[in-house]
Amino acid sequence: MIHRPRILRASASIRKIVQETILQPQNLIAPLFIVEGENIEEEIPSLPGYYRRSLDKTLEEVFVLFNLGIRSILIFIKCPDERKDNEGKEALRAEGLMQTAIRAIRKHIPEMIIMTDIALDPYSMYGHDGIVKDQEIDNDTTIKILAKMAVSHAQAGAHFVAPSDMMDGRIAALRQSLENAGFHNTGIMSYSAKYASCFYGPFRDALDSAPGFGDKKTYQMDPANRKEAIKEVLLDVHEGADIVMVKPALSYLDIIREVKNATNIPVSAYHVSGEYAMIKAAAQKGWLNEDQAIMETTLSIKRAGADLIASYFSKDIIRILNNL
Template sequence: MIHRPRILRASASIRKMVQETILQPHHLMAPLFIVEGENIEEEISSLPGYYRRSLDKTLEEVSVLYELGIRSVLLFIKCPDHKKDNAGTEALFEDGLMQTSIRAIRKHLPEMLIMTDVALDPYSSYGHDGIVKDQEIVNDLTVDVLAKMAVSHAAAGAHFVAPSDMMDGRIAALRQSLENAGFHNTGIMSYSAKYASCFYGPFRDALDSAPGFGDKKTYQMNPANRIEAVKEVLLDVSEGADIVMVKPALSYLDIIREVKNTTHIPVSAYHVSGEYAMIKAAAQKGWLNEDQAILETTLSIKRAGADLIATYFTKDIVRILNNA
């Protein structure tokens, strides 16, 4: 034989030397769920080992993440039911929980990159990502509110706004609004190919943001479609997105690769709550090795083409990599 591929697998040192996919802590984004109050740290039942935290506890967590080498957090707000309406009113207040949290993190740890969720579902009395009229999610009125929300986040100090709503034309509207308000350096990480997935259940538990009627299939994408994802990504790039995202990750690795091959800007992927919960549940049953499953699935997302990965396993991944 003249070809012996096993030579490159003969030892741990050789395998590491020729490893094609490299995963580092700075490739990860840590989602954080923030609630009103003080000294609150409550575990999310459907996301074992993950927590909702008040702002004071969130600042402590940000410090821990930074020490581990994580350089980006993705902020989500749990809005109390009595503050929800059909106009996103609570989302726009200068002293709202999101805006206050951004300013606090910027002051506490200026080096941490802050990305903020821009969508109406946490603030909506209907649990939808947009304004509802006659049981329909209205696109253009929603985009107007999203643009104002993005500007308010930028004014508070967000480095990137991350619209997750899947409304048409919202990237152009956000970019123009940010420019008009003088926030030329605020980036947009667009959830460009966000599918109508069953894997979002634990996330909706975390924020109490499940739709109050119907589903989200009129704006989130059909899981059967691949070419549509490319179209959505190219539209967002043309409208001014700086980073594009595919969500979920594990069931859409082919889409991540398709997007990576199509575009020339960074590609992110969201390793979503249901994917996290599946691994946790199987590990608790003793059906698989949790650390190995975490690393293998995260490497698969990176290998597929994701430059950045939002995942609830951030701290676990760093621990595993440090012990490798």
């Protein structure tokens, strides 16, 4: 034989030096759920091991994440039901929980990159990502509110705004509003290819943001479509996105690779709540090794082409990497 590929698999040390896909702490984005109050740290039942925290506890968690080497967080707010409406007023309030959290994190851990969710579903009485008119989502009215929301987050100190709404034209609207307000250095991480997936259930439990009627298929993408994802991504790049995202990750590894090949800007992927919950549930049943499943799935997302991975497993990944 001339070729013996097994030579490069003969020992752990050899496998390490020829490893093609390298996962590092700076590749990870840690999602955080923030609630009003103090000294609150409540586990999310459908996300075992993951928590909703009040701002004081969130700051403690951000310190932990930063010391582990994670440099990016993605913030989500749980809005009280009594403040939800169909106009996004709470989303724009300068002293709202999102804005207050941004300022606090920026003050206490200034080196941490703060990314903020831009969508109306946490604030909506209908649980939809936009303004509802006659049982439909009004695209153009919505993007005006989202643009104001982005400026509000930038004023509070967000490094990146992350529109997850999938409205048409919203990246151009956000970019122009940020420019007009003088926030030339505030980035946009766009959920460019966000699919209408069944894997968002635990996330909606975490924020109590499930749609009150219908579904989100008129604005989120059909899981059957591939070319449409590239169209959406290229539109967002043209409109000024700095980072593009594919969501979910595991069922859309082919889309991550297509997007990576089609663009020259960083690509992120969201390892979503349902994907996390499946691994947790199977591990609790003893059907698979949790740590091995975490690393295999996360490496697959990186191997597919994701530069950044938003993952509820972020702390676990660091722990596993440190023990290798």
